[in-house]
Amino acid sequence: MHLRTLPDAHLDAFSERINYAFRPTEGPNWDRDEEDHPDLFTPFGFYETPPEATPEASDLTAVCGTYDFTVRVRGEWHRMPGLAAVASPPETRRRGIVARMLDSLLERHRENDVALSTLWPFEYPFYRRFGWATANNYARLTVPPEQLSAVAADPAGSFRRLSADEDLDAIRAVHESWATESLAVKRTEGWWRDAVFGGEEPDSFVYGWEDDAGRLRGYVVYEFEEREDGDGRRLNVRELAAADEEAAAHLRRFCRDHDSQVEEVRFARLPEWARPIDAYPDPRAATLEIRPGPMVRIVDVASALTDVSYDAEESVTLDVRDDRCEWNDAAFRLDVTDGDATCRRIEDGGDADCEVEIGALSQLLVGARTVEEVVRAGDASAGGEAARTLERLFPRERTFLREQF
Incomplete structure (x- = not known):
């Protein structure tokens, strides 16, 4: 079987498999939305057809897609594609096809010099088996x-409704001063227009706050929704971004x-480390839920560990266990040294300072x-001393991938 970039002629077949996997209650009579995906998205198909x-x-036999994100990792920007839309029709399931597709995608990433990957899982144990590990809770x-x-x-100051056509530069400046944590995404114009503003048919409101000098210093993205118990409505805040308190x-x-x-007002996704309940005079009046978030994976150990920045000068030997990618299982x-890192595969790991699973190394x-x-x-x-060396090389960071995809 072979992983291919999906031809335009197969987009209907792609959408059919996605709808069956994620929206089966809509039935077989579906209409493909031409505006389903922002400009970062590339759909793939896994075919039985030989490559020639x-x-x-x-x-x-199966489909998936990736968003070509650029993400902050240890203070610098790195490519980290977001895996999404993994689906197979019922007639091809339980044959290991999705597993082979994911292996092929990781190989493709490596060939394209992509060292990291992220996803939102439908099931955490499933993707742990393939080397992804939780990046943050929310x-x-x-x-x-x-x-x-x-x-x-x-x-x-004053509030006003914002638009992608008129306010994109100002809202982007607010976002960049606010989303400074590890795993923050550098949003493209297409992502702003489609994923935040909702494209041609928005399903949420975007309002901003300007100070008395007319400077935009914060914005909020929200929608109204019915409560689960049917008793009234909720203001669901998808994002509240501010340049300052x-x-x-x-x-x-x-x-x-x-x-x-x-x-009620619900803040849908906040950093766990922000301790969002502490500022309220009656914390019992609030409901705080902690949920698992997205997952990350190192695609290529040598490239990933060479490319990131370090604040320590150290040397360490790692014996990495990776059941899916043989180039990492070594x-x-x-x-x-002097701010430059080199990570290379060696033949003998018998005297390694540390043994580590690929998911855990990705988290570090x-x-x-x-x-x-x-x-x-x-x-x-x-x-x-080996543990202390690793702690100096890979200190804990405030990680939070805000994007839903």
Whole structure:
């Protein structure tokens, strides 16, 4: 079987498989939305057709797609494609086809000098088997609107609805000053227009707060939705971004002032490390849920460990275990000197300083877990000076991938 970039003639077949996998209640009579995917998206098909032959849509055994993200890792920008739309029709399931497709995709990434990958899983154990590991958890906070009074500013400045055509530069500047954590995505214009503003048929509102000088210093993306219990409506805040705390307080005031329309305000995705419940005078009036977030994977150990930045000059030998990618399932020597890193595969890993699973190494690389945590979980073995060396090379970071895809 062979992984190919999906030809335009097979987009209907691609959508049919996606709809069956993720929206089966809509039935077989579906209409493909031409605006389904922002400009970063590339669909792939896994075909039984040999590479020298022209594939037919009927040969399409499974599908997937990737978003060509650029993501901040340890203070610098790196390509980290986002895997999505993994699906197979019922007639090809339980044959290991999706596994082979994922292996082929990782090989393709490596051939294209892509060293990292991310995804939102439909099932965490499934993707753990293929080497991905959780990058961050996220918090979901639900509060009655009146609770926001304690964290809202007194009226000042002004609010106005924003548009992608007129306000993109200003809103992008706010986002870049706000989303500074590891795994923040450098959003393209197409991603802003389609994923944030909603394209030609938006399903959410985007409002901004300007100070008295007319400078945009924050924005909020939200929609109205019915509560699960059927008792009233909710203001669902998808993103609240502010250049500083003053702007954030005014945006919380904006959300509070919807108290005549909604019974609760939900902040759908917040960093777990932000401790979002602490500022409220009555924390019991709020509901705080912690949920697992996206996953990350090193595609190529030698390239990934060479490319990232380090704040320490160290050397360490790693015996990496990777059941899916034979080029990673080996021992590697990492040397960092004068700010430059070199990671190379070595023949003998018998005297390695550390043994580590590929998922755990991926988490260490992006800063999602500490050395102590991965050792305690049994995903790595390192002690004494070797553990301290790894801690200096891979300190914990505030990781948070905000994008939903």
